[in-house]
Amino acid sequence: xxxxxxxxxxxxxxxxxxxxxxxxxxxxxxxxxxxxxxxxxxxxxxxxxxxxxxxxxxxxxxxxxxxxxxxxxxxxxxxxxxxxxxxxxxxxxxxxxxxxxxxxxxxxxxxxxxxxxxxxxxxxxxxxxxxxxxxxxxxxxxxxxxxxxxxxxxxxxxxxxxxxxxxxxxxxxxxxxxxxxxxxxxxxxxxxxxxxxxxxxxxxxxxxxx
Amino acid sequence: xxxxxxxxxxxxxxxxxxxxxxxxxxxxxxxxxxxxxxxxxxxxxxxxxxxxxxxxxxxxxxxxxxxxxxxxxxxxxxxxxxxxxxxxxxxxxxxxxxxxxxxxxxxxxxxxxxxxxxxxxxxxxxxxxxxxxxxxxxxxxxxxxxxxxxxxxxxxxxxxxxxxxxxxxxxxxxxxxxxxxxxxxxxxxxxxxxxxxxxxxxxxxxxxxxxxxxxxxxxxxxxxxxxxxxxxxxxxxxx
Numbered sequence: 001x002x003x004x005x006x007x008x009x010x011x012x013x014x015x016x017x018x019x020x021x022x023x024x025x026x027x028x029x030x031x032x033x034x035x036x037x038x039x040x041x042x043x044x045x046x047x048x049x050x051x052x053x054x055x056x057x058x059x060x061x062x063x064x065x066x067x068x069x070x071x072x073x074x075x076x077x078x079x080x081x082x083x084x085x086x087x088x089x090x091x092x093x094x095x096x097x098x099x100x101x102x103x104x105x106x107x108x109x110x111x112x113x114x115x116x117x118x119x120x121x122x123x124x125x126x127x128x129x130x131x132x133x134x135x136x137x138x139x140x141x142x143x144x145x146x147x148x149x150x151x152x153x154x155x156x157x158x159x160x161x162x163x164x165x166x167x168x169x170x171x172x173x174x175x176x177x178x179x180x181x182x183x184x185x186x187x188x189x190x191x192x193x194x195x196x197x198x199x200x201x202x203x204x205x206x207x208x209x210x
Numbered sequence: 211x212x213x214x215x216x217x218x219x220x221x222x223x224x225x226x227x228x229x230x231x232x233x234x235x236x237x238x239x240x241x242x243x244x245x246x247x248x249x250x251x252x253x254x255x256x257x258x259x260x261x262x263x264x265x266x267x268x269x270x271x272x273x274x275x276x277x278x279x280x281x282x283x284x285x286x287x288x289x290x291x292x293x294x295x296x297x298x299x300x301x302x303x304x305x306x307x308x309x310x311x312x313x314x315x316x317x318x319x320x321x322x323x324x325x326x327x328x329x330x331x332x333x334x335x336x337x338x339x340x341x342x343x344x345x346x347x348x349x350x351x352x353x354x355x356x357x358x359x360x361x362x363x364x365x366x367x368x369x370x371x372x373x374x375x376x377x378x379x380x381x382x383x384x385x386x387x388x389x390x391x392x393x394x395x396x397x398x399x400x401x402x403x404x405x406x407x408x409x410x411x412x413x414x415x416x417x418x419x420x421x422x423x424x425x426x427x428x429x430x431x432x433x434x435x436x437x438x439x440x441x442x443x444x445x446x447x448x449x
Binding site: 014055060061063064067098100125149150151153154157178179184187 | 250251252280282283301318320348351352356359360363370436438439442
């Protein structure tokens with residue numbers, strides 16, 4: 001197994017110390033930081049995400065895998081900046097008003113960062129006007145709205161309406177979270193729906209590169 | 211229909227105490243399902259559909275009632291057979307315990323965690339027993355360092371809450387379970403309230419008092435859908 005594959009496996013299993021060690025070894029061997037992110041870290045998170053989707057693993061496994069990736073990113077981010085790697089796009093993300101859940105939102109934020117997208121994370125319980133302000137302030141091309149509860153799904157519609165009413169008609173809006181469906185995304189005028197953190201990357205890039 | 215409809219009931223076991231205290235559905239056509247299947251909505255939907263299909267074969271029934279809410283969308287997509295289905299317009303069981311969506315909206319301020327006898331018995335509620343159970347469970351799968359991290363993540367999850375509310379529906383176990391909820395609140399440093407539940411939705415579901423404001427009736431062959439509005443459900447008719 002190559003060291004890159006070993007790094008993916010360490011992230012997938014949530015072995016953060018192994019993952020950090022492998023990241024350092026790959027850097028020492030001359031691998032580019034961006035390659036380590038894209039070929040080592042992201043495939044590991046995608047693999048565990050796939051198992052989560054299929055009910056083979058649960059939230060704790062996702063959390064420790066995310067921690068492993070996050071700690072590797074701490075090593076890599078300064079090097080990416082130093083190498084002049086600038087995020088290709090900027091996206092705002094947050095959990096909608098009334099909802100305090102952030103596990104899914106954090107996973108998507110991390111996967112977007114892994115795909116070299118600049119992420120402005122507004123946290124949880126974010127009112128519509130905060131999304132609007134942040135999109136404008138950071139010239140974000142996209143925004144991700146998260147909700148875990150069926151009770152807070154209507155806040156997604158309110159937020160989409162506020163973004164469009166503010167004249168941000170070309171901002172791509174992605175929604176996601178356990179109760180959300182593609183049908184609902186269409187109904188409220190969002191541009192796409194992500195079934196899981198890995199597909200949220202594909203969906204966003206497909207929209208931005210269309 | 212003048213006489214009360216003959217109802218087959220499919221219920222979540224979180225309602226065991228309350229159902230025994232407030233309604234007496236015939237046990238031959240009562241189907242229980244384990245608590246907390248909302249965590250796995252696809253599994254919940256499958257189990258409920260199996261019970262619906264089974265009760266649908268019972269000649270002496272007029273309708274099948276679901277003592278459930280939307281429950282993580284586990285109820286969305288259920289299909290009626292020859293008998294109509296009926297379900298309270300509720301996101302989850304807390305609306306049923308409190309008796310109405312309006313009351314749920316008033317009580318559910320984002321900082322309140324609700325305790326009931328069923329949830330207490332399942333030891334899923336935040337408190338000392340949950341943490342002990344979780345620690346033991348996680349230790350089977352994770353290294354000690356990961357266990358501590360995961361328990362800390364769990365504590366962060368609860369940090370948004372500041373009030374424990376025990377919903378009292380006058381069940382024989384209410385005093386003991388209220389005391390347990392208070393103990394949980396004390397451990398977590400939360401405010402504690404014992405608030406009166408309201409069995410109206412529970413009773414009316416079983417009595418056939420299904421006004422459209424509070425209940426969704428799915429006609430034969432129809433499909434129950436999630437409507438992301440105040441009504442929570444609507445129906446897709448069979449073409």
